[in-house]
Amino acid sequence: MKRHRSLLLLTGLLATACAGAGAQNPTPTPRMFMTGADTAVFRDTLSFMRPQYPSTYVRHTNPPVVIRNANILTAAGQELRGATIVFQEGRIVSVGPDGPVPTGATVIDGSGKWVTPGIIDTHSHLGVYAAPGTAAESDGNEATNPVTAEVWAEHSIWPHDPQIPLAIAGGVTVMQVLPGSANLIGGRSATVRLVPARTVQEMKFPGAPYGVKMACGENPKRVYENRGPSTRMGNMAGYRAAFIQAEQYRQRWDRWLLDRKGPPPARDLKLETLAGVLRGEIWVQNHCYRGDEMAQMLDLAKEFGFTIRSFHHGVEAYKIADLLAEAGTAASVWSDWGGFKMEAFDPIPENLALLTQAGATAVLHTDSPDGIQRMNQDMAKSYYAGLRAGIALTRDQAIRWITANPAWVLGIDSLTGTLEVGKMADVTLWSGDPFSVYSKAEKVWNEGWLVFDRLDPEHQYHTDFNLGQTAPGVGR
């Protein structure tokens, strides 16, 4: 019975997909994957024609919410005092001095409190390096080959990682989960919503482009010291060899997809991902600490005709802020962490401020299950470091480091990352100024769904792992 129902549901989705895209498209571009509708037609055909691990995320229905008398940092240019935000059916319907109260709305007094967009982390390993940290759940690095573009982080994510509710309690609504940095090309990333879920498919952000993790410098050359690459020049040769193969693969496939004559070329998951990069469908997320090395990677991207969406861990990004601004490549960086290895020897707390001043897209990321719980604090540290150095910065620019700018890095900035009418209701209510160490995320709405309420245990999510233990860990 249950099975029949899900079959029906599937048919319904297929029909929707057919209406939205597919055969009627007036300007067909070469496309690898069939939509669900195509699958029905090509039932007996090959794997690449079928849906590839689609998101099953569905927005939860919730009553409308009105937060009044709050200080609102929109991340869209404004900090409103004593203002009102209204959201309904997962969308922001009003932000301003006043607002409508929809029928059945939950009305919250925001006096003395702050509202910001839900925080977005461009660099996390939650779920792929779950807690408790055991070898059994160390699933972040497929360190068996320097190029493993064929692996997908989502196939490692454990939705019951108890670190996920801790991050939610820090006001985070969306994160990019990446493979680790052992490899030159480590595999695909996944952009997920931080929501209670039984499967990772229920967390996947619908429509978010895939990223691919690449890594410069010390890590790959250390891991593959014995078989190569063992030097930075070896690293570069490794990326180039992989993309040369990918160019040929892309040509073969694009040619076949245009006329579909004869048998399709052999499918290669590694090259499929890299061909996606060359087509601009899969975005490069590049672990790279040193400024000079980032400049090398920008040249590599020019050689193969793609854009690096963001460098990650760019401890020296401030040294090449102008190059980043010119290339349209963001820098995801820490506030003041560094010094722990040679390529991280030159951190300065003014990194984000200098990047912002240079017109580059500046992003604060964590790469840390601890840091992701307190991203507002790192934002504050970087903001005040910039001010103390005499760099002109606004609080709006600073809040963008953890909201609008990371949304851009993940390709979801038209949907979320700011508090503007029409955007998704990814909203965090803070007990006080988020620039203060004493403030906590008090309530967190993920597309309108109240996924965390510090004041109400009914809205504090505990993973399966947390059950039956003495300290569920959140809500304090």
Place this chain on the structure above:
Amino acid sequence: MKRTSSTALLRTTASAALLLLASGHPLTAQTIAITGGTVFPVTGPRIENGTVLIRDGVITAVGSNVVIPAGATRVDATGKWVTPGLIHAGSRAGLGIASLFQQSEASVQGEVTPSFSPAEGIDPAAITIPLARTGGVTTGIAAPGGSYFRGTAVAIQHAGSRLEDVLISPAVAMVLDLSGSSKAAGGGSRAGTMARTRRIFRDALEYARRRTDYQRGAMQELAAPAAELEALLPVLRGEMPILITANRAIDIRNALRLTQEFTLRTILSGAVEGWQVAGEIAAAGVPVVLEPNTDIPSFDGLGARLDNATLLRAAGVKVIIAQGDPGGERQLRFGAGNAVRNGLTWDDALAAITRIPAQAFGLEGYGTLAVGSVANVVVWSGDPLDFASAAEMVYIRGQATSLHTRETELLERYRTLPPRR
């Protein structure tokens, strides 16, 4: 040439060298009056519009009606907050020239090395030391790394050019790890680790009673080399504290058992599940060193929670705050701020990075602004536990120190990018 010889002259006496400025200023007997600030003595309530008077590296007066001697250097701290220099009980600054993992001098191989002190691995020129100062940290207590019996923790001040200048004590506490990472030392079980620890302690006492027998070869084989047992004797005589890493509630209870059996002056380190046994820790009079942001469950502490410090304090435990990460020195004050965020009082949080660690580790005269205290004083632009403020002046033994770091130079070099080539 002249400068070299005068520097060498100054270094001929250790006490003179102690007063040598980290920034290289010449030594003078100096009286400094820090006036107009909100003063936090940590021994009592805050003093508005207070004065801290320093002479020859020692605090000679604190209060709101202090007579300032003629000739004193006045430092206007109006609108500023004045606290003791912070003490970091989880320090790594100086244990290696940089915080690169490969450059660490914190540990030696072996499971039972109580005689090891990392003191002579400390480099007063380490680039981490000025960074620590920018976080208002004037004193570091650095425990050796590794597992099980690691050696002694050292205490250093963050100014001076020779080991003799910076070293406050090569051995403020013996360090013992009873957490899960010492299971191997017990053959694979915590119970084995406990049994081995008791054998080592008993053999140390036995060895102390029967040195002559030992020298004649008339003793059975000891549980550790004599030099290592010798190093444990101050602990077993109650002369030196023992810093025991224990995170699970059962590990903490095991540590408290040893404390009772051998009459130890225990300080707990980690204590992730301390809140579960807070009453027992308080009853044993045992202080706790913890990291306030620990909340990720591990099998060494499934009960991790952010209000651990708050619950321990409420039970009457003396709480010391530390930050373990590289760069932890600079994060120390924010660790204390986070403890406040999670329920600790602000006064307790400041005490947890000043007076309490000084008391627990026997650093008399440190961690307070009181008459006779070592003049380690920080002038902050505002609340030291929050992000908006910064350390503006850091005095160590009465001398203003430099807040110039590698970071400062990098900022100045790249503040304006050079033209493209």
